[in-house]
Amino acid sequence: MRKIAFLFALILPLSGSLIVYANECSHTESHQLTSGLNNQAIDIKTAKRELQQVFYTSEPPNLASDQILCILDAAIKWYGPAEELAHSLRSISASLDQVESPQQKRQLISHINQNVMLDRGTGYIALPRLSEAQRYQRREIDLNHLLETQGCTQTASKQCRRSLNFATKLWYIAHNVRAWSDQLNQSDKTASVKYQSNLAQQWRSYRQDTIKQWPQEVFLNSLFYRPRKEGLSTPPNSKLLFLRPALGLSYLSDNNPDFQPTLNLDLLGIYWWRYQDNLAGEGRGLAASLVWDGDDTAYGLTYHHNPNWAITLATSNENDVIVSVSFQLAYWLLKN
Amino acid sequence: MAKFTLFLIHGIGVHRDKSWATPAIEVLSQAWKQDCTLPTQLQDHIEVVPIFYDTVFESYLQEFSDISKAVFSDALKINQSEKQHIADKLTEAEQHERHFVLSYLLDVLLYKMSIVKEEVNSLVAKQLYERIAKGSTADEFGIVAHSLGTRVINDTLQNIITGRADQANFYAQGYRLKFLMQISDVTDLFGLPLHHDPFPPKNVYSRDAYDYLRTVTNRFDPIARIIPTRLTHWPEGRAHEQLLGRPIYKDLLLDHVHETNVHGLTHYMLHPQITRELFDLCGFGSCMTQDVSRIADFPAVGPHVNPGLRNALTELMSDAFQLANASWQTYINIVLRFGELTEQHGSHIQAECSV
Numbered sequence: 001m002r003k004i005a006f007l008f009a010l011i012l013p014l015s016g017s018l019i020v021y022a023n024e025c026s027h028t029e030s031h032q033l034t035s036g037l038n039n040q041a042i043d044i045k046t047a048k049r050e051l052q053q054v055f056y057t058s059e060p061p062n063l064a065s066d067q068i069l070c071i072l073d074a075a076i077k078w079y080g081p082a083e084e085l086a087h088s089l090r091s092i093s094a095s096l097d098q099v100e101s102p103q104q105k106r107q108l109i110s111h112i113n114q115n116v117m118l119d120r121g122t123g124y125i126a127l128p129r130l131s132e133a134q135r136y137q138r139r140e141i142d143l144n145h146l147l148e149t150q151g152c153t154q155t156a157s158k159q160c161r162r163s164l165n166f167a168t169k170l171w172y173i174a175h176n177v178r179a180w181s182d183q184l185n186q187s188d189k190t191a192s193v194k195y196q197s198n199l200a201q202q203w204r205s206y207r208q209d210t211i212k213q214w215p216q217e218v219f220l221n222s223l224f225y226r227p228r229k230e231g232l233s234t235p236p237n238s239k240l241l242f243l244r245p246a247l248g249l250s251y252l253s254d255n256n257p258d259f260q261p262t263l264n265l266d267l268l269g270i271y272w273w274r275y276q277d278n279l280a281g282e283g284r285g286l287a288a289s290l291v292w293d294g295d296d297t298a299y300g301l302t303y304h305h306n307p308n309w310a311i312t313l314a315t316s317n318e319n320d321v322i323v324s325v326s327f328q329l330a331y332w333l334l335k336n
Numbered sequence: 337m338a339k340f341t342l343f344l345i346h347g348i349g350v351h352r353d354k355s356w357a358t359p360a361i362e363v364l365s366q367a368w369k370q371d372c373t374l375p376t377q378l379q380d381h382i383e384v385v386p387i388f389y390d391t392v393f394e395s396y397l398q399e400f401s402d403i404s405k406a407v408f409s410d411a412l413k414i415n416q417s418e419k420q421h422i423a424d425k426l427t428e429a430e431q432h433e434r435h436f437v438l439s440y441l442l443d444v445l446l447y448k449m450s451i452v453k454e455e456v457n458s459l460v461a462k463q464l465y466e467r468i469a470k471g472s473t474a475d476e477f478g479i480v481a482h483s484l485g486t487r488v489i490n491d492t493l494q495n496i497i498t499g500r501a502d503q504a505n506f507y508a509q510g511y512r513l514k515f516l517m518q519i520s521d522v523t524d525l526f527g528l529p530l531h532h533d534p535f536p537p538k539n540v541y542s543r544d545a546y547d548y549l550r551t552v553t554n555r556f557d558p559i560a561r562i563i564p565t566r567l568t569h570w571p572e573g574r575a576h577e578q579l580l581g582r583p584i585y586k587d588l589l590l591d592h593v594h595e596t597n598v599h600g601l602t603h604y605m606l607h608p609q610i611t612r613e614l615f616d617l618c619g620f621g622s623c624m625t626q627d628v629s630r631i632a633d634f635p636a637v638g639p640h641v642n643p644g645l646r647n648a649l650t651e652l653m654s655d656a657f658q659l660a661n662a663s664w665q666t667y668i669n670i671v672l673r674f675g676e677l678t679e680q681h682g683s684h685i686q687a688e689c690s691v
Contacts (some may be wrong), residue, residue: 014646043453052622055434056374056620060474085422104499106501106508109501109508110508111507112473112510113473113507113510113511113536114544115511117547118580119514119580119581119582119619120578120619120620121582121616121617121618121619121620121621121622122581122582122621123581123622124581125580126580140579140580142581142582148516155533159591175474177473178474178510179342179472179473179475180473181473181509181510182472182473182474182510183507184510185473185501185510186556187502188501188502188508188509189469189509191502191503192465192469192501192503192504192505192506193466193469193501193511194464194467195502195504196458196461196462196465196504197462199458199462200458200459200462203454203455203458203459205397206455207395207455208395209394212399212402213399213403213404213405214400218396218446218449218451218452219449221449221451222448222449222451222452227450227454227535229498230498231495231496231498231500231503231505232454232461232495232496232499232503232504233454233457233458233460233495233501235451235454235455236451263512271370285525289566324357331537336444
């Protein structure tokens with residue numbers, strides 16, 4: 001019966017249906033308004049105290065959308081704003097079942113998120129109302145003020161009790177309507193968890209699995225890195241090499257002995273790689289370099305086969321040829 | 337209702353894991369016991385979730401150290417026992433005695449690097465999202481950010497709120513952040529020295545990233561005084577609006593010196609004005625005692641403060657007031673003097689304790 005009434009209310013022109021639905025509701029669902037709530041006469045002080053207890057101690061019960069609409073419809077006679085609240089929530093509730101595209105889903109979540117709020121500290125809630133232009137707007141309700149204006153005085157009355165029961169239900173309604181988005185966001189949540197895990201892995205791999213950076217390289221790479229304008233950014237798949245010192249074992253054509261340690265400096269270059277399964281794969285690098293043997297300086301090109309293995313070909317002013325390998329590569333070559 | 341979730345975001349300094357927040361949580365628990373009329377504990381109502389990102393800075397510093405060692409280790413002739421001795425010394429110094437300038441300024445310099453900043457933002461976003469997504473869209477969340485953390489959280493929220501719903505934009509999934517409390521706000525620091533901020537968090541204010549903003553400053557905290565909060569990106573006129581019966585924006589100015597580190601998060605939280613505001617924002621304002629004498633009687637100088645320190649800090653203050661036309665050198669001098677003073681004060685306390 002409840003479902004039929006709900007559908008009926010959605011199909012019929014709104015002006016007439018509200019009254020029909022309200023009447024229907026008041027007969028069949030009237031117990032919803034008072035179930036679990038005391039019915040004794042109270043004064044304003046007690047009402048406010050009991051409302052505080054609702055904010056701090058009770059877990060809001062789950063209310064189905066038709067129960068929420070019943071509560072609001074039943075209050076229309078004595079609380080005017082209930083009509084526009086019921087109207088807007090009926091519209092949102094109907095949309096919940098009709099969401100087809102992701103765009104509709106996000107729009108609906110946004111309407112709820114922007115217009116439904118609650119604050120137990122101030123005793124305010126906000127619920128949506130539809131403007132004349134059929135746009136959702138936030139309507140703030142001070143629940144303590146509601147008690148004061150809807151029959152609560154220093155003298156105990158049943159009217160005050162009714163207002164307290166309604167204020168309590170409004171609190172529950174705001175809580176329940178905010179939770180409606182939980183039905184809509186599951187796929188985005190699953191995707192987000194995976195997205196963040198992948199992103200964290202990529203950033204970790206950018207730092208740990210590729211060539212390590214000197215401070216000046218972090219500075220230079222940051223100058224050239226362009227983060228996304230919207231959303232979280234992924235790490236780059238290359239690093240600029242800049243004034244990067246290393247010790248090398250070099251063959252110097254004009255020297256005796258031919259082999260000696262040198263200081264090699266990558267002046268400017270680039271090291272690049274691809275991400276596979278969010279991990280940085282094998283990288284390669286090229287750089288314009290300088291080789292210094294403690295006496296002469298030669299300039300040339302360095303090829304980085306991986307972060308540790310590099311080979312440099314350089315010539316000095318006297319056209320001497322220098323072949324230099326990184327210490328780690330030299331160690332591997334000598335060992336084998 | 338479900339517990340209120342309160343995220344704590346640290347500032348500059350060493351914060352290796354979640355335990356960094358233990359002292360702050362202890363201060364909050366004490367304040368709750370003193371000010372809240374509910375018979376229950378803080379933990380029954382508010383879940384405090386510490387966020388940490390210092391691991392990124394530490395990793396970079398470690399990387400710089402490793403790469404230098406890798407270059408020169410083969411060239412240095414040191415025997416194994418000496419190497420071990422040096423390694424032990426370095427480890428000890430790293431954990432306990434990171435120099436003031438290193439611990440305070442290197443983090444800021446590193447965070448100014450966009451490569452580092454984006455990784456930090458992604459790490460903070462992950463920790464926020466993992467907790468938020470566990471709850472319902474009806475749950476309540478708030479953030480307290482301190483020092484560098486104020487800029488970190490603004491940048492992170494900027495990235496989140498402009499992102500796609502399926503890429504961890506929890507706003508687009510129906511969640512709200514109730515408030516952001518910025519303690520010792522340095523959000524505008526990153527416009528210096530050229531008054532150009534390459535990545536301003538401009539969408540954070542205009543798109544309702546949080547319902548309420550509170551900025552908290554101690555007059556004796558030189559770091560907060562260097563960059564006074566200017567609400568650069570705040571929509572005009574918004575600062576005086578109310579939402580659900582509360583002012584959207586409040587600036588809280590404190591004036592107490594109780595600990596060695598005036599800039600520290602726990603030092604700020606010692607003040608009942610801050611903890612009461614915080615509990616109020618979490619929704620427990622009406623549970624607070626009506627007696628506000630704890631705020632009125634809160635002493636400006638704590639029992640352990642070296643009398644000379646307050647005078648010195650007063651001098652710092654007068655320097656800080658001249659900052660409108662100050663040069664970079666003045667900023668640096670103030671920060672260095674602050675470090676010196678706090679170190680002296682630390683030694684003084686240590687000496688007293690050992691007696």
